[in-house]
Amino acid sequence: MDELQKTILEYVKKEYVDEDSDTEVDFETPLISSGIVDSFSMVSLKTFLEKKYKISIPDVKATPEAFDSVNKIANLVTEMLKG
Amino acid sequence: MAYPTTIRDAMQGTIEEIKAAGLLKEERFIHSPQDAWIEVEFPKGAPLKRVINLCANNYLGLSSHPEVVAAAHQGLETRGYGMSSVRFICGTQDIHRTLEERLTTFLGTEDTILFPSCMDANAGVFEAVLNEQDVMISDRLVHASIVDGIRLANQKVKYDSYKHSDMDHLEEKLKENMDRRIRLIITDGVFSMDGDIAKLDVICDLADRYDALVFVDDSHASGFMGKTGRGTHEHCGVLGRIDIITTTLGKGLGGASGGCVSGRREIVELCRQRARPYLFSNTMPPPIVSGAIKVIDLISATTERRDKLERNTAYWRKGLTEIGLDLKAGESPIVPVMLYNAKLAADVARDLFAEGIYVIGFFFPVVPKGAARIRTQLSAAHEIEHLDMGIAAFKKVGAKYRILGKSKKEIIEMHGG
Numbered sequence: 330m331d332e333l334q335k336t337i338l339e340y341v342k343k344e345y346v347d348e349d350s351d352t353e354v355d356f357e358t359p360l361i362s363s364g365i366v367d368s369f370s371m372v373s374l375k376t377f378l379e380k381k382y383k384i385s386i387p388d389v390k391a392t393p394e395a396f397d398s399v400n401k402i403a404n405l406v407t408e409m410l411k412g
Numbered sequence: 413m414a415y416p417t418t419i420r421d422a423m424q425g426t427i428e429e430i431k432a433a434g435l436l437k438e439e440r441f442i443h444s445p446q447d448a449w450i451e452v453e454f455p456k457g458a459p460l461k462r463v464i465n466l467c468a469n470n471y472l473g474l475s476s477h478p479e480v481v482a483a484a485h486q487g488l489e490t491r492g493y494g495m496s497s498v499r500f501i502c503g504t505q506d507i508h509r510t511l512e513e514r515l516t517t518f519l520g521t522e523d524t525i526l527f528p529s530c531m532d533a534n535a536g537v538f539e540a541v542l543n544e545q546d547v548m549i550s551d552r553l554v555h556a557s558i559v560d561g562i563r564l565a566n567q568k569v570k571y572d573s574y575k576h577s578d579m580d581h582l583e584e585k586l587k588e589n590m591d592r593r594i595r596l597i598i599t600d601g602v603f604s605m606d607g608d609i610a611k612l613d614v615i616c617d618l619a620d621r622y623d624a625l626v627f628v629d630d631s632h633a634s635g636f637m638g639k640t641g642r643g644t645h646e647h648c649g650v651l652g653r654i655d656i657i658t659t660t661l662g663k664g665l666g667g668a669s670g671g672c673v674s675g676r677r678e679i680v681e682l683c684r685q686r687a688r689p690y691l692f693s694n695t696m697p698p699p700i701v702s703g704a705i706k707v708i709d710l711i712s713a714t715t716e717r718r719d720k721l722e723r724n725t726a727y728w729r730k731g732l733t734e735i736g737l738d739l740k741a742g743e744s745p746i747v748p749v750m751l752y753n754a755k756l757a758a759d760v761a762r763d764l765f766a767e768g769i770y771v772i773g774f775f776f777p778v779v780p781k782g783a784a785r786i787r788t789q790l791s792a793a794h795e796i797e798h799l800d801m802g803i804a805a806f807k808k809v810g811a812k813y814r815i816l817g818k819s820k821k822e823i824i825e826m827h828g829g
Contacts, residue, residue: 345574345575347575347576347578363781364776364777364780364781367552369552369559369562369573370552370569370573372572372573373572373573376572
């Protein structure tokens with residue numbers, strides 16, 4: 330789980346946080362509700378997870394709530410990996 | 413049972429939530445034509461107040477221009493009030509074709525199709541042109557109408573996005589999508605909230621390198637960006653290299669309504685065959701088409717108005733900077749005064765209105781959290797004395813809130829982020 334969280338955190342920082350920004354992101358930082366990731370750009374994250382972990386996240390599971398922190402995303406990926 | 417109390421209460425509950433979050437939008441009633449000076453009733457029922465308008469998209473000051481008004485009258489007299497039909501049944505007049513041709517020449521493209529609005533153009537174009545083999549790669553700060561258009565097309569077309577104006581990130585996304593038939597790069601020309609300009613020269617070079625098409629919404633640029641006002645593509649030196657331009661006739665180009673898709677001939681033809689807002693709604697009515705043709709005549713004959721807008725923008729930026737306000741850097745006539753805190757933005761806008769200056773505070777979710785601002789917009793209708801009055805009012809109100817000469821950090825320490 331730790332490795333999973335770290336990978337997701339690294340991706341979120343690279344994909345959504347500007348290099349010159351003072352925004353800090355950790356495992357619990359709200360992503361969607363804080364505006365760091367908006368629902369419009371969330372699709373990049375979903376695509377990354379599906380490709381990296383060879384899973385398919387159904388739209389009904391890919392909700393803003395389920396994507397609202399690195400920990401929540403890691404939980405979702407774990408659930409998908411279990412099938 | 414058609415509209416039971418439970419439903420009414422639920423709707424009212426949602427409105428109360430919007431109000432409690434401080435996001436309720438209220439209209440101000442303007443009792444005069446759109447211009448540098450307007451007469452405003454606000455709040456509802458209050459006596460009329462004459463104020464300088466610094467928040468309209470009336471960039472070229474043509475909204476109430478006598479020649480445009482006269483042309484609209486003539487259109488009304490000679491072609492009537494409405495069409496009572498969509499374009500392809502019996503809703504196309506000769507003047508629709510004329511306006512499309514005039515826009516094509518002005519924008520330097522191959523062909524143009526009118527839409528009822530640019531919102532409709534953006535809602536219809538992606539679905540009409542792209543298919544499941546393609547990908548839309550969009551800047552993350554594009555206008556809401558593009559977001560809606562992408563969402564509609566995303567039922568069948570793959571979508572990805574890049575960090576705002578981050579050309580390295582865009583290049584990564586292009587590389588990731590080389591297996592697609594069409595890679596469509598999607599951006600605004602001038603971004604509406606920050607007033608910054610897309611790096612269209614770099615974008616076009618990337619498009620060449622990765623065999624991509626380029627889409628630009630130039631609504632906040634058509635008529636004045638670039639030396640002859642063609643738009644952001646002229647400003648960036650890429651005339652003829654943009655595949656799809658959408659723009660509005662509801663801002664600089666007369667400010668009434670209407671929009672268009674202009675670009676490669678086959679793309680425009682596909683919109684004529686498939687774009688749903690074109691197929692299933694009436695187009696622009698005759699008086700507005702006639703007025704818009706006059707607008708293109710006026711701005712094709714002389715660059716006087718866009719030159720004046722450029723001078724006004726420089727004067728305004730210099731004036732606000734000299735009194736110590738924190739501005740977003742840029743060259744467009746959108747000049748955001750950064751206040752960072754939502755309540756501060758609302759308070760400053762309210763006090764400026766009392767001083768006779770009409771501006772609006774913008775805050776989350778319209779702009780990112782901690783980036784609240786007052787977006788000021790210049791017009792060729794403004795005279796220097798209007799701008800001097802605006803600068804004096806900003807100085808007075810800015811002093812009251814102790815924000816003059818203060819950095820972002822100091823404003824946030826004082827008022828919160």
